[in-house]
Amino acid sequence: xxxxxxxxxxxxxxxxxxxxxxxxxxxxxxxxxxxxxxxxxxxxxxxxxxxxxxxxxxxxxxxxxxxxxxxxxxxxxxxxxxxxxxxxxxxxxxxxxxxxxxxxxxxxxxxxxxxxxxxxxxxxxxxxxxxxxxxxxxxxxxxxxxxxxxxxxxxxxxxxxxxxxxxxxxxxxxxxxxxxxxxxxxxxxxxxxxxxxxxxxxxxxxxxxxxxxxxxxxxxxxxxxxxxxxxxxxxxxxxxxxxxxxxxxx
Amino acid sequence: xxxxxxxxxxxxxxxxxxxxxxxxxxxxxxxxxxxxxxxxxxxxxxxxxxxxxxxxxxxxxxxxxxxxxxxxxxxxxxxxxxxxxxxxxxxxxxxxxxxxxxxxxxxxxxxxxxxxxxxxxxxxxxxxxxxxxxxxxxxxxxxxxxxxxxxxxxxxxxxxxxxxxxxxxxxxxx
Amino acid sequence: xxxxxxxxxxxxxxxxxxxxxxxxxxxxxxxxxxxxxxxxxxxxxxxxxxxxxxxxxxxxxxxxxxxxxxxxxxxxxxxxxxxxxxxxxxxxxxxxxxxxxxxxxxxxxxxxxxxxxxxxxxxxxxxxxxxxxxxxxxxxxxxxxxxxxxxxxxxxxxxxxxxxxxxxxxxxxxxxxxxxxxxxxxxxxxxxxxxxxxxxxxxxxxxxxxxxxxxxxxxxxxxxxxxxxxxxxxxxxxxxxxxxxxxxxxxxxxxxxxxxxxxxxxxxxxxxxxxxxxxxxxxxxxxxxxxxxxxxxxxxxxxx
Numbered sequence: 001x002x003x004x005x006x007x008x009x010x011x012x013x014x015x016x017x018x019x020x021x022x023x024x025x026x027x028x029x030x031x032x033x034x035x036x037x038x039x040x041x042x043x044x045x046x047x048x049x050x051x052x053x054x055x056x057x058x059x060x061x062x063x064x065x066x067x068x069x070x071x072x073x074x075x076x077x078x079x080x081x082x083x084x085x086x087x088x089x090x091x092x093x094x095x096x097x098x099x100x101x102x103x104x105x106x107x108x109x110x111x112x113x114x115x116x117x118x119x120x121x122x123x124x125x126x127x128x129x130x131x132x133x134x135x136x137x138x139x140x141x142x143x144x145x146x147x148x149x150x151x152x153x154x155x156x157x158x159x160x161x162x163x164x165x166x167x168x169x170x171x172x173x174x175x176x177x178x179x180x181x182x183x184x185x186x187x188x189x190x191x192x193x194x195x196x197x198x199x200x201x202x203x204x205x206x207x208x209x210x211x212x213x214x215x216x217x218x219x220x221x222x223x224x225x226x227x228x229x230x231x232x233x234x235x236x237x238x239x240x241x242x243x244x245x246x247x248x249x250x
Numbered sequence: 251x252x253x254x255x256x257x258x259x260x261x262x263x264x265x266x267x268x269x270x271x272x273x274x275x276x277x278x279x280x281x282x283x284x285x286x287x288x289x290x291x292x293x294x295x296x297x298x299x300x301x302x303x304x305x306x307x308x309x310x311x312x313x314x315x316x317x318x319x320x321x322x323x324x325x326x327x328x329x330x331x332x333x334x335x336x337x338x339x340x341x342x343x344x345x346x347x348x349x350x351x352x353x354x355x356x357x358x359x360x361x362x363x364x365x366x367x368x369x370x371x372x373x374x375x376x377x378x379x380x381x382x383x384x385x386x387x388x389x390x391x392x393x394x395x396x397x398x399x400x401x402x403x404x405x406x407x408x409x410x411x412x413x414x415x416x417x418x419x420x421x422x423x424x
Numbered sequence: 425x426x427x428x429x430x431x432x433x434x435x436x437x438x439x440x441x442x443x444x445x446x447x448x449x450x451x452x453x454x455x456x457x458x459x460x461x462x463x464x465x466x467x468x469x470x471x472x473x474x475x476x477x478x479x480x481x482x483x484x485x486x487x488x489x490x491x492x493x494x495x496x497x498x499x500x501x502x503x504x505x506x507x508x509x510x511x512x513x514x515x516x517x518x519x520x521x522x523x524x525x526x527x528x529x530x531x532x533x534x535x536x537x538x539x540x541x542x543x544x545x546x547x548x549x550x551x552x553x554x555x556x557x558x559x560x561x562x563x564x565x566x567x568x569x570x571x572x573x574x575x576x577x578x579x580x581x582x583x584x585x586x587x588x589x590x591x592x593x594x595x596x597x598x599x600x601x602x603x604x605x606x607x608x609x610x611x612x613x614x615x616x617x618x619x620x621x622x623x624x625x626x627x628x629x630x631x632x633x634x635x636x637x638x639x640x641x642x643x644x645x646x647x648x649x650x651x652x653x654x655x656x657x658x659x660x661x662x663x664x665x666x667x668x669x670x671x672x673x674x675x676x677x678x679x680x681x682x683x684x685x686x687x688x689x690x691x692x693x694x695x696x697x698x699x700x701x702x703x704x705x706x707x708x709x710x711x712x713x714x715x716x717x718x719x720x721x722x723x724x725x726x727x728x
Contacts, residue, residue, distance in 0.1 A: 006525055010511070018513035022416040029412050033405035084509025088568065091473055091505070092526040093498040117408070124404040215334075422550055 011106020073154025202233035459629035502574035508565030512554030558585035662701030
């Protein structure tokens with residue numbers, strides 16, 4: 001097995017086998033469960049409301065996935081350094097690139113686990129409504145670059161700052177900033193600045209696509225621009241992570 | 251004096267009859283399509299068909315016809331925004347020749363349960379009021395879109411399984 | 425030559441950290457790297473192991489450049505860093521198995537058991553490393569360093585956190601390795617007892633510079649620094665004659681103060697005394713010998 005796979009396997013093991021990792025997954029499932037249970041009590045939903053619920057669940061899954069990615073990414077380099085487990089890794093016959101790519105592989109697995117964990121919830125709330133298949137597909141297609149991008153960004157910060165706390169705070173502030181337009185609502189996003197921000201914000205791109213596909217039943221061809229925004233985000237954060245590890249003295 | 255009164259009366263009669271004659275220039279019919287489900291429920295598709303005919307001897311200019319949907323549930327009466335129900339909300343014609351008729355289909359997806367009334371309205375340039383079709387009332391049955399039999403096992407089961415896994419892991423460690 | 429460091433200098437963020445380090449070590453030697461806090465010992469190790477790039481000077485490990493060929497060097501050396509960090513959620517056998525796989529090695533359960541037994545770690549398979557004491561973690565770190573049967577073992581404070589028995593056990597492991605003749609051991613420590621017992625070669629750093637480097641016995645002999653111990657005997661010895669090179673300084677009641685000279689290893693002297701019927705209850709190192717040498721040299725540097 002390649003060193004990258006070995007490190008990715010270790011990272012995945014930490015998520016799936018350690019108490020801390022399992023507790024994270026438990027917390028994720030509880031949040032999704034609470035969201036779903038709130039719906040059970042509401043019997044006045046229209047078909048449109050159901051589509052909005054599916055859209056809301058997709059947005060929540062993407063946000064939770066990004067949050068987990070930020071936590072894992074912030075710990076990736078700085079956490080190992082603080083616990084003293086980074087130096088032994090650097091003294092093994094691995095390149096720094098192997099270590100970073102392995103950590104990124106761990107991020108991919110973490111998103112995969114989050115996505116699989118969320119599928120039963122999506123099915124439960126959306127199976128009687130519209131566009132469930134599209135919801136599942138678009139969550140994978142757009143959710144992945146957005147979530148992984150946040151993970152790589154946090155990993156880069158972890159390398160630069162050398163401190164888990166500093167990396168986590170900075171990454172969380174960025175996440176909140178990019179998620180903020182969604183909290184403001186469509187009215188406030190109609191200004192010139194709001195529109196520009198919406199256009200370049202990967203989080204907005206993903207969530208607006210979910211809206212268009214699940215609620216308005218728009219086709220893929222109308223989402224290509226937004227998909228491109230999420231891909232650019234992914235590429236930029238990948239570059240940032242690799243560059244940060246290179247220039248930081250880890 | 252008598253002559254002026256008679257003249258005025260004749261003018262009024264002419265204007266009145268002219269108005270009555272103009273109101274009948276457009277005629278609109280509305281029927282439910284035969285393929286509509288007999289007992290529609292949320293998520294179904296329905297279609298209404300209307301025929302707009304120019305009954306006059308003069309061409310009707312700038313004809314605009316549109317569909318309106320009104321919720322009739324007692325206490326919840328309101329006109330509905332057809333944004334999510336239908337993409338086909340209106341037709342226009344620059345001119346309709348005397349005797350010309352157009353058939354228009356009005357498809358829609360049934361988004362919400364309740365009692366509804368659908369009507370087609372039309373105007374043309376020289377008629378000073380709206381012309382409407384007869385109403386069609388229909389009921390949309392509720393379809394459960396959030397099935398608790400599906401949600402409850404997932405919402406309770408997934409955290410339960412993960413919780414047991416976490417506990418087992420902690421016990422194994424101890 | 426396992427290690428060849430010549431005129432190593434390192435400047436970090438405008439500060440001169442290393443100002444001329446020299447070190448040479450052959451196969452089979454145990455070399456002690458000494459120096460006061462902040463002398464540059466750990467920094468020297470980080471350059472030696474390729475983690476930092478030297479500003480100037482030559483650093484060769486196993487004949488290869490320490491920085492540019494570090495991956496290949498890492499394949500052949502084992503390192504125990506000062507802070508022995510692990511993945512606390514893993515068990516020791518799982519951790520060793522995973523770490524060995526980074527070297528392309530597959531360990532069976534028997535292999536991991538052997539590795540752990542070698543360093544005196546007796547652990548239940550499923551105990552996570554997070555529950556280990558400091559001493560256990562140190563032993564596990566040594567097991568990790570020995571996984572790839574290294575040609576050079578670099579140990580930074582290896583007996584940190586160990587009780588006297590534990591320290592002795594680690595010493596025995598290191599002596600055993602050295603006696604095989606293939607392995608060189610570089611020991612970075614501030615514990616003179618460890619150096620005294622283990623090392624046949626030392627280098628002393630002070631303010632980022634090597635102030636002395638060479639064979640320990642020769643250095644002691646050159647500087648006429650003996651090694652003094654006091655022994656507590658339970659009964660008067662059957663044969664009070666001392667082995668060659670050992671001299672009695674004083675006798676106070678049951679305490680015998682000896683100078684074992686510069687050449688003999690303490691272990692060999694105690695064995696010889698035991699053979700002569702000496703019933704030794706305690707042995708304490710006293711001032712003189714390595715400690716004298718160290719203090720003399722580092723204070724000379726300070727004065728200069």
